[in-house]
Amino acid sequence: MRFGDLLNLVLYNLGRRKGRVALTTLGVIIGTAAVILLVSLGLGLQRNATSQLWGISDLRRIEVYPNYGGGEGGPVAVAIGPGAIGSSSPSGQKLLTPAAIEEIRALEGVEYAIPRNWVGVSAVLKVGRLENYPSLLAVDTDDLAIFDYPLEAGTTRLERGTAIIGSWAARQFYDPRQRPGQEPPPQPDLLNQQVRLVLQKWTQDGQMVTKTVNLRIVGILAESRSEADGALFVRMDEATAWEEWARGQRINRNREGYNMLIVRARDPDRVLELADQINAMGYMASTPQSFVQGINNFYLVLQLIFGGVGAIALLVAAIGIANTMTMAILERTREIGLMKALGATNRDVLSIFLGEAAGIGFLGGLGGVLIGWLGSAMLNVVAITYLASQSQGGPPPTTATFTPLWLPLFALAFATLIGLISGLYPALRAATLVPVNALKYE
Incomplete structure (x- = not known):
């Protein structure tokens, strides 16, 4: 048929x-x-x-942290947030030293690997009579655009004596001498304005010593619902000098390393594979891609x-x-x-x-x-x-x-x-x- x-x-x-x-x-x-x-x-x-x-979240991003718990003496507690001015590096631990960063950069599929540090210095940001306490983040790059943070105004270029502030931090200035019931002052227009960053440290007898650094705000980031919203970004070399002043000694990155490394993969499909490779090297890597999975x-x-x-x-x-x-x-x-x-x-x-x-x-x-x-x-x-x-x-x-x-x-x-x-x-x-x-x- x-x-x-x-x-x-x-x-x-x-x-x-x-x-x-x-x-x-x-x-x-x-x-x-x-x-x-x-x-x-x-x-x-x-x-x-x-x-x-x-x-x-950038799904190609991998956040790498040093492994402070790998020494023979057992886990070592190390502060990596604001206020941390020291780190321990006993034998056997995996620190993010310059040599380690180059090793991670050499992995196939890595687009970039940039150190980022919480600046371990107490500081207050001042504009006239107004004050603010943003988180200080130091990045080892001349252009913040590499992290794909959305920009509200200004530029993402970081030069000496400049800083970029997050959207939330830019709106949190207050007058410490404001009286109860008094109307809060308007928020300052920070773009291209000179601000004072007052660094603070304490001597052994409990006396506070301050150092004032003048910075120019060259960029304001748009809201991204990340740690960048409440941060003030500065150059790594300048932040390192501030920490050395706070400690009273030079910082040796070959011994102490960095708090954090931002790694970006060229292909989103290889993010989890790269994170596994970095974990296998002894570091601690996390990525938003794991949440997506x-x-x-x-x-x-x-x-x-x-x-x-x-x-x-x-x-x-x-x-x-x-x-x-x-x-x-x-x-x-x-x-x-x-x-x-x-x-x-x-x-x-x-x-x-x-x-x-x-x-x-x-x-x-x-x-x-x-x-x-x-x-x-x-x-x-x-x-x-x-x-x-x-x-x-x-x-x-x-x-x-x-x-x-x-x-x-x-x-x-x-x-x-x-x-x-x-x-x-x-x-x-x-x-x-x-x-x-x-x-x-x-």
Whole structure:
């Protein structure tokens, strides 16, 4: 039997009992639409979560810290935040020395590796009568743009005697002599203004000694929801000189190393591999990519659960297809016998009934794809509108559901396959009927 004849015969047989076929197809439509809608919801939630994370974190970034717990004497507590002016480097510990940094830079796939230090000096930033206490961060680079911090105003170039301030730190000035009930003073316009950074240290007899450093604010960073918002960025060489003044001795980076190393991978897909290599070298590396992987694993499980719910509906529809095809065989037994008496082979009969079952699955899948896609689009609009109205601060969600091209195609193929499998037993039963017995069937 030619394919064109088989197709015409299948369509004719499906059209003979439109009501029964429509009801059976409806079950497939519901199941397919449920699969598309629920999986699209899971994909949309995953896409929204990862896009929000990308907005606040560079997924190619790896933060590397020294391993202070590797010495033979056991873990050594070392302060690495503001106020830390000393570090310990017993034998066996992995410190971020210049030699170690060059070793990490040499790893394949590393775009850059730049030291960054919390400046271990107590300091107050002053503009006229106003004061501020930002975190002091020293970076070993001439241009802060390499870290991709968003810029609100000014430049990211760091030259001697200049500084760049974070968005939150730029708005936290206060008057220490302000009286209760007095209106707070307006925040100063810092861009290209000269400010005073008053460094403080204490002598052995408890006397405070200060040193004033004049800085020019050349850039103000936009809000990035990171430690940069509350920081004042300065050059590493200047910050090192301040720490040496606070300690009263020179700093040997070959012995003490740096507090932190910012590593950036060329390819986001290699971030986790690079982090593992750095950890294997004895340092402590962390990256936002690990959080993304955890999010993806969670939403993968969610998508499987959602898809399973839709698959249950398709399973129920498959039972309906099997029932419809079984009833069709009972009603058309004499017709099958006549076809076989006229020369139709078992393969021809099998092809006809499998084609009818697959046709029901295909039609149902087609309708389910259309309804599921429209439902996904409508749910996306409604959910985004609602979530945007409920959001309090932060960027609003951009995606509630997401339907990639492969999902409708997969759902259509899966529905057709379900129909084909459901009709397999009835089709085999029809193909194996004995022509004489079929012709005598009442």
